[in-house]
Amino acid sequence: MTHATTRRGFLKAAGATGAALLIGIRPDGALAAAADATQLNPFVHIGADGTVTAIVKHFEMGQGTATGLSTLIAEEIGLRMDQIGFDFAPSDAQVYKNFLFGSFQGTGGSTAMANSFLQYRQAGAAARELILTAAAQEWGVAPADLSLEEGMVRGAGNAAPLGDFVAAAATLEAPAEPRLKDPSEFRLIGNPEVRRLDSKAKGDGSALFAMDLHLPGQMIAMIARPEQRGARATAYDDSAAREVKGYISAAVLPEGAGVVVYAENTWAAMQARDALEVTWDRSAAETRSSDQIEAEIMAALDAEPAYNVNGTDAAATRAAIDAAPVVVEETFFFPLLAHAPMEPLNCTIEATADGGILLHDGCQFPTGPHMALAQIFELPMEKIKINTMLAGGSFGRRATPTADYQVEAALAFVMTDRSRPVKLVWSREDDIRSGYYRPAFGHRVRVGLSAGGDITGWEHRIAGQSIMKGTAFEQIVVQNGVDHSSVEGAADTPYSIPGAHFGLTDTEKATSTLWWRAVGHTHTAYAMEVMMDMAAKAAGQDPVAFRLKHLPGDTPDQARMAGVLTLAAEKAGWGQTPEGRSQGIAVHKSFGTFVAEVAEISGDPENGVRIEKMTCAVDCGIAVNPDVIRAQMEGAIGYGIGHVMRDRITLTDGAVDQYNFPDYEPLRIGDIAAIETHIVVSDQPPTGVGEPGTPPAAPALANAIAAAGDLRISRLPMNENGVSFA
Structure with missing residues (x-):
């Protein structure tokens, strides 16, 4: 009900x-x-x-x-x-x-x-x-x-x-x-x-999402945005737009952020916007392409890190690694990624009879837009109301530090006589080409192993674009110059790793960056778990046994991480696959939750990989709704794997190349044959399940592919770096 x-x-x-x-x-x-x-x-x-x-x-x-x-x-x-x-x-x-x-x-x-x-x-x-x-x-x-x-x-x-x-x-x-x-x-x-x-209600269509809202007399607003971050609109010609039935008017947004088009319906708004001729000032626009951005990140990995994340002696760590009889090293690159929720961004603003403002929105962070609208309309907070509606996905996109699309809607409404509600609509192309992105990152890891296969040193350099710096969350998340979201899941790993040193360098943002499902864990888990697999192979040890050796149970986190690792391996039949099948495993803690996943594949990178089964073990404390937990693990696994299989956002002269699902392809239902989830019975307080299934999914797949064809994938997406999928 x-x-x-x-x-x-x-x-x-x-x-x-x-x-x-x-x-x-x-x-x-x-x-x-x-x-x-x-x-x-x-x-x-x-x-x-x-x-x-x-x-x-x-x-x-x-x-x-x-x-x-x-x-x-x-x-x-x-x-x-x-x-x-x-x-x-x-x-x-x-x-x-x-x-x-x-x-x-x-x-x-x-x-x-x-x-x-x-x-x-x-x-x-x-x-x-x-x-x-x-x-x-x-x-x-x-x-x-x-x-x-x-x-x-x-x-x-x-x-x-x-x-x-x-x-x-x-x-x-x-x-x-x-x-x-x-x-x-x-x-x-x-x-x-x-x-x-x-x-x-969602099945029979009676559930109301923000996109479903149609107020009497409302106008649709869509915005012509610059292709490059930092460009500004200086003028526009709407001669052709005036020929579109349903077109009302257009106006340049404050500070030239874009040109808003008003129309009677969404189709007319789209057609009129496309017919606009906008003059852009590109003097301050981003002009770098993806290869330049990657080169800057790699150069940062070559240099001494700007920040010593965990306060250890970098020289001592390097000396220990250099003295080790076996050294394993790898450099990783993770591209920009879009969120691409199924319901594109939208919200509706109307005036209320008491002189206030009402925002209808699938509102993820009500406080941000509430404060922003109070400033824009110069009203006390109690005069701003927010009607939070269902949202068709987010993955972090609807919770920006700048309340970006709500502010756009407010500005579009301010520039009218306020007699009609204004519904702002983003198309999917708008969001993929002009939205916020999971930042690009690079990792360089060197691991020293003793003759007996024990880790003697671990040097881990990370470089990329900070999410939190310059936002309202900087004071909370950034400590001693380190944006924790850049290093989470690596610098605070539960693994017992002697001689570990982590360094971080921030690089210049090419786009607006934002948390993405599982935030920094989406790249740190991949680097950590692929390296653990590589170290296990170099040590001549089973990947599960090698990980367990570095989870001795000295802390509650180690015990719980070892628990899901053991459970996933057991339920997946680790090491007992039939001929023609290969397995890879990964385990990670994020948002207080421990998740281990085993990917079982058939085929090989050259002839085509098929994901036959993903086996997941999750310890999220008290499992309030097991059915929801299983669904979230399945969705998170699919989200993580779908993006590493074939997705990336690239730039040419500062403009995003991708535009919609044909060239930013989400996971297909046939990409994973089966997913099996096992929930650890626990009396611990409940922790998160929306994101923790994502981080171990990609490295588990990468490790399975390495087991099948000895190909270590250090650059993503996989289909651009030597892997074909059946």
Whole structure:
């Protein structure tokens, strides 16, 4: 049961005195209950008819957050999953902030469950205790004599639906620390039969994504953008555009960032925009091509690193490696990558009757656009409202430090008379050619091995384009000049590696850079796990045994990483493949979660590789929704493998060469024959699952290809560097 995402409708219903029980946070930060939405910002809304709604503070982009947070509430109250729906929280960072992001409200970094696990359980538990207390008072019994199961209050010879006690419960004081259910009482959390709440609506087309929104009288806005980063529009000729039926007008955006075209519909906006003749000032534009960018990264790897990441003695590490009887070394290059979510970027802005502004958006980071719109419209924050809607994917693209597309929409609206809503639409070509990208990176690694095959030194240089520097997140993420997102997964590896030294050098950005599904782990895991495989081969040891030797269990992280490594190898039948098959393995920790994957392939690089099976083992703490976890592992594996198989963004004189899926091809359903996921049973707090499946996928495939044909792939994508796929 998924409720329509209409914030104004929810607040109207929630604000009716006596009509509902709301559990949420008061302005003083205390957990509270009320019947009036003006008194608190709720996490749980229970209508007078007993309808329960989870108010989800992390938006839904396909990763299952709405189902996960609803599960926590349903579990603690005592409901079936068909007895709860969800709605998205309003933009209010004070109440709905992501604790792991500081003062920001937002979804990302696979933090939704880690951030909200206790908070949403406490809200559900408080609702249960209030309902039971109200029922006990009406029936003249002790609350301990009653239970709430499947929405029914029972005990002491009585039974009634929870809705009968909503009005009375709303007058009670919420418990400061409600009793949370013991895991032995769980009926929904960890239940593999629990299915997503949004599947039916998405399947039958009734679910509303931001792109589906059509307001009365709205105009469509599309923007003619420069091909090169830094170019500016100085003038335009719309003579041809005026011949397009439905064209309204055009205007140059502030600071010349582009030319916005207004039209009655999307098709007219596209045709009119394409008909514009725009004059661009390219004096400050990016003019480098991909080969120059790669050369700069490689030159940075040749030089002494700008930053000593882990504070170790680089000279001592090099001396140890130089003295080793066996030295393994490799240089890696990772190209720019686009996010390419299935639903292109879009949002709609309208004026409200009270003189405010309402933004309709699949909004991943509400705080950023909320603040930006308040500045653009010169309004107090309370006059800006955000209606968060479903989003058709993101992979990080909808959460930019600059609130880029929301700001564009606001500027497009500002330049009108504000009498009509404005819906900004990006085409897929817009996003692939003019959006944000996973930055390009290079790695150079040298590993020294003893005669017995033990690592005696590991020197690891990383060079690439910083994501965080120059953004609002720099103060949080950048320490001593090091952007942690550039080195995460390498410099903080759980492996026990003697004499490890990590160095970093930033290179100049050629495009706007942004976190991409799993951020820095997408390249560090590849370099680390391919090198571990190469070292194992040079040592004459089995790749699994070699890794386990460097995960002795001295720390909890090592024990958990060894656990998934062992489980994946066991479930994949490591070393027992039939003739004509090869296997590769990789293991990695990211976002607090441990994932090991085994790729099993047939064929070889020259004649064609076919991925027969991916076996995944994941330790993400308490598995709230196993069905969602499996789906996320499958999606993350496909995302990681699809991009390394054949995707890259290249530049010619600063302009992106690729434009759409024909030349930036996503994973095809036939590319992987089977994926099998095994979830480690755990009592640890839950951690992320949206991203951690991506980092080990590519190196597992690379290691399987190396086992099949002795080809080590150090440059990506694979199909441009010696690998054909069947």
